[in-house]
Amino acid sequence: MHGAWAWSAAPAAAADTEMSARLDVAAISKSFRGLRAVQGASFEVPAGGIVGLIGPNGAGKTTCFNMIAGVFAPDAGEVRLDGRRIDGWRPDQVCAAGVGRTFQIVKPFVGLTVLDNVIVGALLRSNDVPSAKKLAEGIVEKLGLGPKRDLPASALTLPDRKRLEVARALATQPRLLLLDEVMAGLRPTECDQMVAVFRELNRAEGITILLIEHVMRAVMALAQRIVVLHHGEVISRGTPEEVVRDPAVLESYLGEETEV
Amino acid sequence: MIARLLEGVPRRGLVALGALLLLLLAFPAFASGYLLSVGFLILYFAFVGQAWNIMMGFAGQLSLGHSLYVGLGAYAAAALYVHFGISPWIGLGASVGIAMLAGAVLGFLAFRFGVAGVYFAILTIAFAEFARIGFDHFSWVQGSSGFFLPVANYATNDLWNLRGSPRMFYYLMLAMSVAAFVACHALLRSRMGYYWQAIRESPEAAQALGVNVFRYKMAAVVISAAMTSLAGVVFAFYYNNLFPEQIFHISRSIELILGPIIGGIGTLVGPLVGALLLTGLAEGMREVMLQLGVEVPGVKQVFYGICLLLVVMFLPHGVWPPLARRLGLERGAGGRGGH
Numbered sequence: 001m002h003g004a005w006a007w008s009a010a011p012a013a014a015a016d017t018e019m020s021a022r023l024d025v026a027a028i029s030k031s032f033r034g035l036r037a038v039q040g041a042s043f044e045v046p047a048g049g050i051v052g053l054i055g056p057n058g059a060g061k062t063t064c065f066n067m068i069a070g071v072f073a074p075d076a077g078e079v080r081l082d083g084r085r086i087d088g089w090r091p092d093q094v095c096a097a098g099v100g101r102t103f104q105i106v107k108p109f110v111g112l113t114v115l116d117n118v119i120v121g122a123l124l125r126s127n128d129v130p131s132a133k134k135l136a137e138g139i140v141e142k143l144g145l146g147p148k149r150d151l152p153a154s155a156l157t158l159p160d161r162k163r164l165e166v167a168r169a170l171a172t173q174p175r176l177l178l179l180d181e182v183m184a185g186l187r188p189t190e191c192d193q194m195v196a197v198f199r200e201l202n203r204a205e206g207i208t209i210l211l212i213e214h215v216m217r218a219v220m221a222l223a224q225r226i227v228v229l230h231h232g233e234v235i236s237r238g239t240p241e242e243v244v245r246d247p248a249v250l251e252s253y254l255g256e257e258t259e260v
Numbered sequence: 261m262i263a264r265l266l267e268g269v270p271r272r273g274l275v276a277l278g279a280l281l282l283l284l285l286a287f288p289a290f291a292s293g294y295l296l297s298v299g300f301l302i303l304y305f306a307f308v309g310q311a312w313n314i315m316m317g318f319a320g321q322l323s324l325g326h327s328l329y330v331g332l333g334a335y336a337a338a339a340l341y342v343h344f345g346i347s348p349w350i351g352l353g354a355s356v357g358i359a360m361l362a363g364a365v366l367g368f369l370a371f372r373f374g375v376a377g378v379y380f381a382i383l384t385i386a387f388a389e390f391a392r393i394g395f396d397h398f399s400w401v402q403g404s405s406g407f408f409l410p411v412a413n414y415a416t417n418d419l420w421n422l423r424g425s426p427r428m429f430y431y432l433m434l435a436m437s438v439a440a441f442v443a444c445h446a447l448l449r450s451r452m453g454y455y456w457q458a459i460r461e462s463p464e465a466a467q468a469l470g471v472n473v474f475r476y477k478m479a480a481v482v483i484s485a486a487m488t489s490l491a492g493v494v495f496a497f498y499y500n501n502l503f504p505e506q507i508f509h510i511s512r513s514i515e516l517i518l519g520p521i522i523g524g525i526g527t528l529v530g531p532l533v534g535a536l537l538l539t540g541l542a543e544g545m546r547e548v549m550l551q552l553g554v555e556v557p558g559v560k561q562v563f564y565g566i567c568l569l570l571v572v573m574f575l576p577h578g579v580w581p582p583l584a585r586r587l588g589l590e591r592g593a594g595g596r597g598g599h
Contacts, residue, residue, distance in 0.1 A: 069468065095470035103468070109461035111526075120458040123451050124470040132451075172470055 021080070022047040022208045023068065023176055028077030028087070029232075030063055037063040038232040040077070045176065047082075050202055050209040052223030052240075054216075056253050060232040061212045062104055065178055068210075069101045070094035081176065096124065100174030102165035104181045104212070108153035115140055115149040117164055121171030136171055143167045143197065158185050163194075170201070177201075179211040183218040195221045216254070220244075228253065265446060273589045284434055288427045296426050298543045300498070302535045303433040304491060309519035309531030310440040311487035316517070317526030318444075318453065319480035320460030322377075325384030327512035328391050329359040329485045333492025334502055338409055339401050341421070341497075348422045348493050355489045362387065363485030367478045385510060392508035401502070409500040422497035429498050436494070437532070440487060445528055447483075456480055460526075518564060522571045524578025533580050538567060 023045040030038045038060040045051045053061050067074045070091040079087040086094050095101075100121075109117050118136035119129070126132035140149050143163045148156065153164060162182045169177060179198075183191045195218050201207045213219045219226065219240065226243040228236040230253065236246045243249055266274070287299055308330065315321045336358050337351035366387050370380050396404040417424030422432075447453050455476045458466035467473050496502055506512070523534025542560045549559065575582060 071464075090472075091464075091467040092470050092472050095468060101468050103465065107462045107465035109458050109465065111461050112457055116454065116457075120454050120466065120471070121469040123454055129449060129451060129454070168465075168469060 021045065022049070022082060023210060024078075024080040024083075025064070025068065026078045026080070028064070028067055028074040028079060030060075030067060030072060030075050036232050038067070038074075038229075041229065041232065041234050042077075043227045043234060043237065045208055045210050047208055048202070048206045050198070050211070050222050050224050052219040052226040053210060053212045053229065054214070054219060054226060054243075054253065055229035055235075059229040059253075061229055062180060063232075064229070065101065065180055065210075065212060068094070069099060069178060095172055095174075098173075098175035099178060100169035100172045100176070101178040102162075102169050102180050102182055104184075106158070106161040106165050108156065108161050108164050110152065110154040112153060113150050114145050114153055114156065114164060114167075117153050118167045118171045121168040124172045132171075135173075136167075139167050139170050143170075144193070159187075159190050162186065166194075166197075174207070176208045176210065179209060179213070181212055181214060183213055183215040186215075188217065191215060191218055192221075194218070198222055265442070270589055272587070276587075276589070281438065288430055293426065294547070296430055298539065300426060300430045300433055301543070302539045303430070303437045304494070305516060305519045305535035305539055306532045307433065307437045307440050308488055308491045308516045309523070309535055310437070310444055310528075311484050311491065312517050313520045313525065313527075313531050314444065314447070314456075314487070315480050315484040317520060317530070318448065318460065319456040319477060321477060321480060322381040323384040323481075323484070323513075324381045324510070324517070325386070325388035325513050326484075326488055326516055327508050327510065328362060328384070328388040329488035330492040330495060330512065330516070331388075331391060331395070331502075331504070331507040332359045332362055333489025334496035334507055335395065335401055335407065335492075336489075337493040338407060338496040338502060342407070342409060343400075347420050348497055349420065352490060352493045355493050356486045359485040359489030359492075360482045362391075363481040364478065367481035371474050371477050385513070388508050388510065388513060392504050395504035395508065398504075404504060407502045409497065411500055422494075426498075429494065433494060436490065441528060441532070443487075448528065452476060452479060457526075515564075518568065520578075522567055522579060524580035527578065527580050527584075529584070530578050530580040533583070534578070537579065538564060541567075 021044040025041065025043050027040045027042050028038060029036070029040055041060070041064060043051070053064065055061055063072075066072050067087065068079050070086070070089045070093065073088040077087070078085055081097055081099060084097070086097055086099070089097070109120065112120075115133070115136055118140055119132050122132035122135040122139070123129070126135060137149070140146055143166060145160065145163055145167060148160065153161070156164060162185070166179070166182055183194060186194060198209060199222065202209060209222070211219070211222065223240055226238065226240050227234055228243060228246070228249050235252065236243055236249045238246070244254060288296055291299060308326065312323060312326050315323050333352070333355035336355040337348045340346040340351035340354060341348055366383065369375070370383055375383055395401065401407040417428045419428060455466065455471045458469070458471060459473055459476060463473050495507075519534030519538055520531040521534065522537060523532065524530030542563045545563060546559060549556065571578060
């Protein structure tokens with residue numbers, strides 16, 4: 001397993017010397033039929049870091065994700081991965097460049113087994129099916145899906161489908177992992193397990209993570225820095241402790257009595 | 261290579277396939293001329309069903325115009341033979357090339373401009389209809405009055421020019437069906453097979469995992485077209501006459517997809533089981549009714565309709581998947597051999 005992940009660790013070290021940002025989002029905007037979903041949002045994700053993107057429903061978080069992942073091109077602004085512009089690329093090109101993503105509304109390949117789902121992702125950087133299978137088996141174990149690997153994905157419960165989303169994205173061996181609400185619907189213990197998995201990935205393999213999350217318990221536990229979006233604009237950024245005390249954030253999103 | 265092909269295939273499945281193959285090999289020894297022609301038809305539909313299944317069953321792209329590739333393949337090889345005396349074994353190069361080109365144009369138009377689902381199916385019908393009308397006025401191959409090959413002398417088998425007895429055609433079709441089965445099995449467990457199934461299940465998720473959806477959909481159409489055109493070549497030399505009104509007709513497209521639908525879309529054995537059930541039972545029933553002195557025109561079509569209805573109502577995934585489970589041949593752990 002560790003051999004397989006060496007690929008993603010190496011660029012991280014190189015990037016540290018030249019530029020600090022794994023992902024650099026500069027003033028991106030997107031409108032849908034005149035509705036401004038995102039306006040001039042800028043933020044960075046340092047190599048090896050974990051950044052949380054939070055905000056109320058409709059704040060433009062998923063739209064930001066979709067612009068980074070290549071689902072839409074931004075109307076204005078730039079997205080750079082390790083200094084290279086990737087905005088306007090197709091999703092498969094963005095993935096090949098090293099960005100793995102999950103979907104908020106899970107999209108498992110329901111007719112395939114859990115393992116085959118993950119093999120599809122693993123094939124991206126494997127020369128053949130047997131080596132992809134080997135890689136996929138390790139990831140399936142890591143995400144706790146081992147006992148269910150031969151079940152069709154249609155048989156999985158929602159928390160397991162979320163795990164499968166993560167497993168598939170990880171199988172593409174990303175330099176940057178985009179997680180779109182993977183904790184939603186999980187019980188607190190399941191949520192803590194998931195947090196532990198990401199921490200371990202981050203610590204042991206140096207994987208960089210940008211996560212959208214409503215579950216503040218997970219965000220506070222994981223994120224080193226938080227960016228808050230509201231009405232498509234960044235209204236606050238900083239460490240988790242700073243952000244939860246920011247009056248603007250309390251007013252628009254967290255509410256005054258939030259406990260974390 | 262062979263070891264990898266067999267990996268994960270249940271032993272019982274291999275034994276069953278081996279027994280079936282032996283039976284099919286021995287079949288001409290005890291079959292009458294009529295039964296042999298039924299056997300040929302079953303293998304023919306098993307082959308084209310397998311080819312169509314690559315597009316629909318594996319990659320999830322519904323084609324209702326596969327008669328296009330049968331017709332193009334048939335006309336290309338037949339015309340080269342009649343006009344220039346070129347052996348169909350060489351002519352099939354042109355058949356495959358033309359069919360692949362037609363598939364590529366169709367695929368490019370559809371996938372480049374986001375024509376999907378029902379609209380894609382309609383586009384495939386449009387291409388077949390376009391060919392039907394075009395060939396009606398194509399004087400090089402006699403247009404609507406039909407294109408005829410010199411009728412074969414059944415006494416000798418000339419495999420090089422595909423002039424010979426029904427038995428020769430039976431064995432040729434058997435070899436093609438076996439090759440198609442093995443090829444589809446290998447394709448399904450290749451990178452391409454995984455990507456096709458991912459695209460079938462969710463194109464967005466496949467793309468997010470780095471799959472170039474356009475490229476792999478194109479590959480599915482082009483490979484399926486190439487395979488189908490080979491069936492067209494055999495069709496032309498077996499029947500010795502080609503009419504655009506028949507060969508490109510939409511009913512031919514529908515006929516060739518019934519087998520895999522009834523047998524089980526996306527499975528390897530489904531097209532074979534479907535062809536066996538439909539063609540075998542329909543012809544058998546006709547024969548029995550003939551013996552009884554009852555003559556009802558259109559009984560085959562009614563039979564097809566009833567089969568489809570029953571399958572849709574009771575076996576939505578086709579006959580094969582539940583049958584495989586009953587026989588203990590479902591896919592083993594980590595493989596898709598039981599397909």
